[in-house]
Amino acid sequence: MIIDKKTRFLIVGLGLMGGSYARGLTQKGYHVDAIVNDKKSKDFALSHEIVRQCSDFVDEELIKNADVLIFALYPHTFIEWIEKNGALIKKDAVITDVTGVKGCIVEKVQSLLPEGPEFISAHPMAGREVYGVENSDERMFFGANYIVVPTEKNTENGIECCKRLAEILGFGRIVELSPKEHDDLIGFVSQLTHCIAVSLMTCYENEHLEKYTADSFRDLTRIANINEVLWSELFFLNRDSLLRQMELFESHFRKLYESLKTGDRDTMIEMMKESTARRKLFDK
């Protein structure tokens, strides 16, 4: 499977992510079809020429013709879809996804697929606090990180195809992690940060907080605007790892608290120096 202008992409699920994939590929001149679950998204995608063909039911013709399938569904919906329709996928197709957790997904999907099509999982590290194909925007991928998550069942060709897709879409760093490494890391850099934002936003009763805040508070709570159905599913799918990351954060937060309570300015200053040194690596 080598991606070229004859390749037919099929995106299953046209929300913010699926829609942004569709826009990015279409703008680069690729053939993109889509399957969605509501007429509104279909009409929007067709009238805005984000895709060529679009159906709001499981259209066997579209599936059979697809060379590269991109799944942008909720985790449990993705698994159910593959279970039900996986047999319709072309033998030499490459399948990828955007799912935010991997441990419970990648091997499950690979085991559900018939002999033939290759599922190579990926996680585009980009998002917005808005939803739906109406808000999709291919620019959110420009320069963002993209994690490819292969297992031993994947081939070099499948992995290359998945990376090629990221290049076409304009991602920045493209890295590989195992499902376990991915979930530990995502538990830390993404899920834990959302837990913090939600806790911060819910803990203080003040109706007019926006009058008094600086950028720091706005930055820390931007992601407190959260899709509760999707994110609670992702949290529970990565429960053990996220619980560990929350404990880790809490122990350091507690250390800072104790330094303040006991008047231990040396420890406080040491933590601040360390955090400054580490954070500076990000801006290099």
Added chain:
Amino acid sequence: MIIDKKTRFLIVGLGLMGGSYARGLTQKGYHVDAIVNDKKSKDFALSHEIVRQCSDFVDEELIKNADVLIFALYPHTFIEWIEKNGALIKKDAVITDVTGVKGCIVEKVQSLLPEGPEFISAHPMAGREVYGVENSDERMFFGANYIVVPTEKNTENGIECCKRLAEILGFGRIVELSPKEHDDLIGFVSQLTHCIAVSLMTCYENEHLEKYTADSFRDLTRIANINEVLWSELFFLNRDSLLRQMELFESHFRKLYESLKTGDRDTMIEMMKESTARRKLFDK
């Protein structure tokens, strides 16, 4: 004291904040002098025409000629300065500051001043993760919040003068809070967020974290790049209030942790819905 183009401003301390005040006022055509504590800042300010006159010692002439004095020093340095030099200030001068805590500052400074000059405290809610007059930039104030912190010793004229200064500099919302209200709020929206960022940045050992992060992690840790000398001083000056805010945050974080640990998805979803609803108020 009515601010007009004959008003002489004196900025004491030309770091990021003092420098930005100087630039903003100078660009609007006001007369700005400054007192700094190092030759390098003085040379920079003069050669970039950020101020008219600048001295790197306590210049009595500059102090005596000043109508409005703006102190942009570390809290303890500010108090020491007033203690030593307060008597040099003109009788009808208005004095303001940028100090990040108020309870232990405002009444102290007011009590140290001789009869005559009026100290009206303020907190510009803006900042950057860089330091020094070289990085100063008046644009960081545009649209930002500005908190005026009067006590019963302040006059209507003093408060108006302080607000006028904020208008000239382009601040957005200008609000009034008492020293106690200010410190509780700042403990929450600013100091607590810095505690979170420092804890988050120090708790995970991974040298190459920047390869895997999304915007959420970068946003939450931007302020982890922190001036440890200034911020540890600010934290200890607002110790009781900050400890309470840290406990409050921790109890909500713990609630989310328990909901995940015990499989209580309803509580998790409820917290996420509340956080989303509250955060949306910010973007109105």
